[in-house]
Each structure stands twice: as structure tokens, then as C-alpha cells.
Amino acid sequence: MPRIIMGIESSCDETGVGLVRLHDDDTVELLADEVASSVDQHARFGGVVPEVASRAHLEAMVPTVERAFDKAGLKLSDVDAIAVTAGPGLAGALLVGVAAAKAYAAALDIPLYGVNHLAGHIAVDTLQHGPLPERCLALLVSGGHTQLLLVDDIASEITELGSTVDDAAGEAYDKVARVLGLPYPGGPPIDKAAKNGDGAAIAFPRGMTGPRDAKFDFSFSGLKTAVARWVESAERRGEDIPVDDVAASFQEAVADVLTMKAIRAAKEHGVDTLVISGGVAANSRLSELAAERCAEAGITLRVPRPRLCTDNGAMIAALGAHVVAAGRPRASLDFSANPALPV
Ligand code: KG4
Ligand code: ZN
Numbered sequence: 001m002p003r004i005i006m007g008i009e010s011s012c013d014e015t016g017v018g019l020v021r022l023h024d025d026d027t028v029e030l031l032a033d034e035v036a037s038s039v040d041q042h043a044r045f046g047g048v049v050p051e052v053a054s055r056a057h058l059e060a061m062v063p064t065v066e067r068a069f070d071k072a073g074l075k076l077s078d079v080d081a082i083a084v085t086a087g088p089g090l091a092g093a094l095l096v097g098v099a100a101a102k103a104y105a106a107a108l109d110i111p112l113y114g115v116n117h118l119a120g121h122i123a124v125d126t127l128q129h130g131p132l133p134e135r136c137l138a139l140l141v142s143g144g145h146t147q148l149l150l151v152d153d154i155a156s157e158i159t160e161l162g163s164t165v166d167d168a169a170g171e172a173y174d175k176v177a178r179v180l181g182l183p184y185p186g187g188p189p190i191d192k193a194a195k196n197g198d199g200a201a202i203a204f205p206r207g208m209t210g211p212r213d214a215k216f217d218f219s220f221s222g223l224k225t226a227v228a229r230w231v232e233s234a235e236r237r238g239e240d241i242p243v244d245d246v247a248a249s250f251q252e253a254v255a256d257v258l259t260m261k262a263i264r265a266a267k268e269h270g271v272d273t274l275v276i277s278g279g280v281a282a283n284s285r286l287s288e289l290a291a292e293r294c295a296e297a298g299i300t301l302r303v304p305r306p307r308l309c310t311d312n313g314a315m316i317a318a319l320g321a322h323v324v325a326a327g328r329p330r331a332s333l334d335f336s337a338n339p340a341l342p343v
Helices: 039-045 050-072 091-108 117-123 125-129 169-179 187-194 221-236 243-268 284-297 313-325
Strands: 004-009 014-022 028-037 081-087 112-116 136-141 146-153 157-163 273-277 300-302
Touching: 004 050, 004 091, 004 117, 004 313, 014 050, 014 313, 028 050, 028 125, 028 313, 039 050, 050 091, 081 091, 081 117, 081 313, 091 112, 112 117, 112 313, 117 125, 117 136, 117 146, 117 157, 117 273, 117 313, 125 313, 136 243, 146 243, 157 243, 169 187, 169 221, 169 243, 187 243, 187 284, 221 243, 243 273, 243 284, 273 284, 284 300
Parallel strands: 004 081, 081 112, 136 273, 273 300
Antiparallel strands: 004 014, 014 028, 136 146, 146 157
16 A cells, blocks of 8 residues: 655645655655745735636646655655545646646556545644544534534545535635725734634624524625624724734624534534644634633634644645545546646
């Protein structure tokens, strides 16, 4: 069975290359995790520009692979299998990773696995906290995704219970940051400002929490608009914007809805472990409130460290290792990237 697995990630603005070792007891050890980000090139546009991201992946791919091998003290010929993000993500960006992975797999004559980016965000937690229980719930919150997933088998059986009907949670952070004059990406500066603010100062709406709303879906565009309206009307009155209070109140609304629905889903499906991953999982209030509510409900909370939560190659290598361990057949080299790949 392949033992050293390389993971390649290029679905958005991070070129990630990870190397892991699959042990006989199916535990997975992290050997290297190198990321080159084009986030600075997108900052002035306030969001990821697909063409810019694709070009950056092209330039960063080979040097990032080389750095990962240097860090791990391995040679290319040590790799036994490759996993690559096949989707979902930006078409042009995905293609760069898939083409690189095929080239390495063909040159080294080793198996290649096209894997799902969303499953990777969950699989990465096994690098820090060990194997997942037989069944768990995952809350995936990033710039591109907001999903509640029921995980029966990380390598093959994931069911989507709900997702955002409009903006992703991270996208809402980025848009609200812009309204408040904070830099992109908006999560970290809002998190920081919120520490000095009062989360109960302004009662922003909690989207899709009404009795007729889908139980496990999310909506953040109304919240984003409510923040923008609030700021506009304060400006019209000539008042100073209490940035810290607005940030804290917005953050409270996001954390409240995310944790409320995650706990409800865990209870309804009889699951006692919740994994929160994706860039927004780095949010301090989200992890605090999730810890509080999980403790109350008797649910074990697992949140990978921030570096593992954001896009990286280690998550794809980790998922690759679980796919290999599950004995899934290798992909032929003619598979294609799928920007809309479902879980
Ligand atoms: O997972 P990720 O790196 O990339 C995507 O796949 O989207 O997530 C990036 C998102 C951005 O929207 C960023 O604003 C958000 O994660 N983010 C945060 C924090 N750190 C990053 N959101 C809230 N609080 C944070 N501390
Ligand atoms: Zn992601």
C-alpha cells in the first residue's frame, strides 16, 4: 500500500503542497505543508480574481513542490501516490493543480487520486486529532463555502445537510470589512476589532432562523446588508462609526447562527462529534461559542489549528491517505477538474 502521499491544492488563491505518511494503523502523519498564496494580489479587488489566481498557481506550483520535499527531507521518487483537488473551485485554478498532478504521476508512474476539496477540509483534522469517529458532523466555513456535512466515511460517504443560500460566511466577513474600511481578507481584522467591542451592542438579524426556513441552510446576505444600512444611516446622522461594536455585533450574529444550526444538526442526527474547519474556523468568537454550546450539549468539538483550517496541500494529502487506506481505485489520467464537484 502506498505510504508517502503528496497532496496538491489549487482550487482558489492558495497553491498548496502537502506530504504525509500513512502508517500501518491508518494514522496519518504530516511531513510537510507548503503554501504559496496570491492573496495580496487580490487585495485591491476585494476578492479573488480568477485569472490572477491561475497565473499565480502556474508560477508557484513547481517551487512549492520543491519546497515541500526540501522541508520533509524527501525526494520525488519517495512518493507512492498523489492526491489532487479535482473540485469544487475556480476552473482555471483547479486545472493548474490537476495538470501538475498528472504530470508528476505519469513521470513517477504512481497512482493519482482526484479528491474533493470540501472533504479535504474535514480530513485535515485527522492530522492533528487522530482518526475521526465512525460518524461525525462537519461545519465547513470558508470564503467560498458554508456547509453542514454529515460524515460517515471521509473517503466516500459525506451527506450535505445544508448550505448557504447566498453568501458564504467568509464572504460576509470580507464584505462587511469593506463597509467598515478594514482590509481584505476581512476575517482577521474584524476578529481583532471585535475584541474591543460589545457583541450585544447592535441586534443584527440572524438569517434563516424562522420556523418556516430550511433547518440547516444559512443566509448571510441579509446580515451583510443590515450592517451596511446601519453604517450608512449612522454616517447620514454625522455620527462616528463605532467600528469595534459593529464588528463584534456582526461577528456575534454569524457565530450564533453557525453554532445554533450545527448543534441542532448534531442532536437531530445523533452525532456526538463536531468538526469545524475552513478559514472562518480561525474566528475566536466562533470557536469560543462552539466550545460553550458543545459542552452544554455533550458534543466533542474538534477545530484544527488555523494553519490547517485555511486552504493547504496537507488537507489534500491527508484525504488522499484516507482514500488510499480505503482501497479506492486510482483515477485514470484522463479525469478532469470539476468546478462544481459535489461532496
Ligand atoms: O478556507 P479559506 O482560507 O479559503 C477559502 O477556501 O475560501 O477561507 C478564507 C476566508 C476569508 O473569507 C477570510 O476572511 C476568513 O476565511 N477568515 C476569517 C478569519 N480568518 C480568516 N473569518 C473570521 N475570523 C477569522 N479570524
Ligand atoms: Zn477551502
